Amino acid sequence: MQILITGGAGFIGSHTYVVLKEHGYTPIIVDNFSNSSKKVIKNLEIITKEPVIFEEGDVNHPETYDQLFKKYDIRGIIHFAASKAVGESVENPLKYYRNNVASTVLLLEKMAEYGLSNLVFSSSCTVYGQPETLPATEESPVQPATSPYGNSKQICEEIIRDTVAASSALKAIALRYFNPIGAHESALIGELPIGPPANLIPFLTQSVAGLRGPLQVWGTDYPTPDGTAIRDYIHVVDLAGAHVKALAHLIDGKSTKNYDFFNIGTGQGSSVMEVITAFEKATGKKVPYEIRDRRAGDITAVYASTDKSNQVLGWKTQFSLEKALQDAWKWQEAINQ
Numbered sequence: 479m480q481i482l483i484t485g486g487a488g489f490i491g492s493h494t495y496v497v498l499k500e501h502g503y504t505p506i507i508v509d510n511f512s513n514s515s516k517k518v519i520k521n522l523e524i525i526t527k528e529p530v531i532f533e534e535g536d537v538n539h540p541e542t543y544d545q546l547f548k549k550y551d552i553r554g555i556i557h558f559a560a561s562k563a564v565g566e567s568v569e570n571p572l573k574y575y576r577n578n579v580a581s582t583v584l585l586l587e588k589m590a591e592y593g594l595s596n597l598v599f600s601s602s603c604t605v606y607g608q609p610e611t612l613p614a615t616e617e618s619p620v621q622p623a624t625s626p627y628g629n630s631k632q633i634c635e636e637i638i639r640d641t642v643a644a645s646s647a648l649k650a651i652a653l654r655y656f657n658p659i660g661a662h663e664s665a666l667i668g669e670l671p672i673g674p675p676a677n678l679i680p681f682l683t684q685s686v687a688g689l690r691g692p693l694q695v696w697g698t699d700y701p702t703p704d705g706t707a708i709r710d711y712i713h714v715v716d717l718a719g720a721h722v723k724a725l726a727h728l729i730d731g732k733s734t735k736n737y738d739f740f741n742i743g744t745g746q747g748s749s750v751m752e753v754i755t756a757f758e759k760a761t762g763k764k765v766p767y768e769i770r771d772r773r774a775g776d777i778t779a780v781y782a783s784t785d786k787s788n789q790v791l792g793w794k795t796q797f798s799l800e801k802a803l804q805d806a807w808k809w810q811e812a813i814n815q
């Protein structure tokens with residue numbers, strides 16, 4: 479069964495490609511390599527031992543979809559392609575509304591035109607902001623966005639919800655990812671930050687590798703047990719598995735709702751200091767760090783309730799934080815060579 483993955487050369491898309499193949503699907507990648515490398519395609523062929531079906535194209539161009547939908551018998555689409563740098567989105571919001579929102583509108587129009595039904599959309603736990611109670615459940619209210627990036631995810635969810643409501647053909651699931659980390663254990667694919675990483679784990683591994691100065695721990699005065707902020711870090715291979723479950727849920731007709739949304743996290747919150755300790759335990763490497771003031775816009779704590787995704791999608795995580803950190807380090811060592 480042919481499944482289109484937009485942004486399939488990226489961090490989460492490439493791992494999802496591997497898991498889809500393991501489950502007998504035929505994934506087809508479309509990517510413009512604006513935030514990824516062509517080497518990913520070669521490495522996916524090494525991991526899966528089969529040629530990758532891939533088309534270079536921009537998801538903002540109607541002809542990209544015309545070409546793909548005429549050439550392939552697509553039964554489901556996972557829409558990863560987007561821009562994802564929160565800081566950049568504040569400086570250049572229109573890039574985010576174009577690349578994230580307009581591309582999703584175009585995709586939905588083209589799905590309707592070609593009579594395609596099943597869509598899995600990459601959303602984020604950022605939609606919850608700082609939840610009043612933890613863990614965040616799917617009933618936790620969506621909060622006003624704090625960045626154009628976060629807003630683009632909220633708007634896309636609303637656009638997809640409204641489009642599904644107006645159509646008898648379209649079915650869609652939004653997956654609200656918590657913090658994806660780690661890499662495939664082959665160390666052939668992983669996260670490729672361009673320039674200094676904004677996210678905790680790639681900065682940490684680059685610090686340990688001596689490519690950056692010490693990790694800056696942003697804030698030790700949060701109302702948490704050790705004063706540092708808490709997030710739900712999920713192994714990217716576990717996250718990839720959730721897409722396969724979501725697709726199956728749509729395609730097998732198990733879903734009772736034509737539009738639904740799920741938290742994809744581990745259910746476990748870890749503070750920045752706990753991550754540092756877990757990394758040191760998992761790898762035997764010392765993390766150089768220094769304490770800094772809070773980063774503007776950061777929330778205190780968020781972690782997922784996974785009850786709904788466990789029960790409705792039948793999805794569960796397999797990997798520990800330590801395993802994710804070990805794989806992140808293995809990947810860092812591989813890209814250093």
Ligand SMILES: NC(=O)c1ccc[n+]([C@@H]2O[C@H](COP(=O)([O-])OP(=O)(O)OC[C@H]3O[C@@H](n4cnc5c(N)ncnc54)[C@H](O)[C@@H]3O)[C@@H](O)[C@H]2O)c1
Nearest residue numbers: 485488489490509510511512513514536537559560600602
């Ligand atoms: N990584 C995270 O922490 C995180 C958290 C929550 C949600 N998400 C969402 O998950 C999705 C995937 O994230 P990721 O971490 O794999 O990002 P990524 O940047 O590694 O992957 C995105 C891929 O999409 C491609 N792309 C971007 N714009 C495109 C366009 N116009 N046409 C074709 N290809 C295009 C990029 O080249 C890249 O390969 C994104 O929608 C992101 O917003 C990511």
Ligand SMILES: O=c1ccn([C@@H]2O[C@H](COP(=O)(O)OP(=O)(O)O[C@H]3O[C@H](CO)[C@@H](O)[C@H](O)[C@H]3O)[C@@H](O)[C@H]2O)c(=O)[nH]1
Nearest residue numbers: 602603604655656657676677678681694695696707750776
């Ligand atoms: O050098 C660093 C980087 C991060 N942090 C802290 O580490 C935690 C995690 O930060 P980060 O990895 O940047 O993740 P988030 O701020 O939680 O945001 C990420 O995770 C969200 C949920 O998936 C996505 O919506 C965002 O796009 C993505 O950047 C936060 O407390 C940060 O203050 C540091 O202390 N030092």
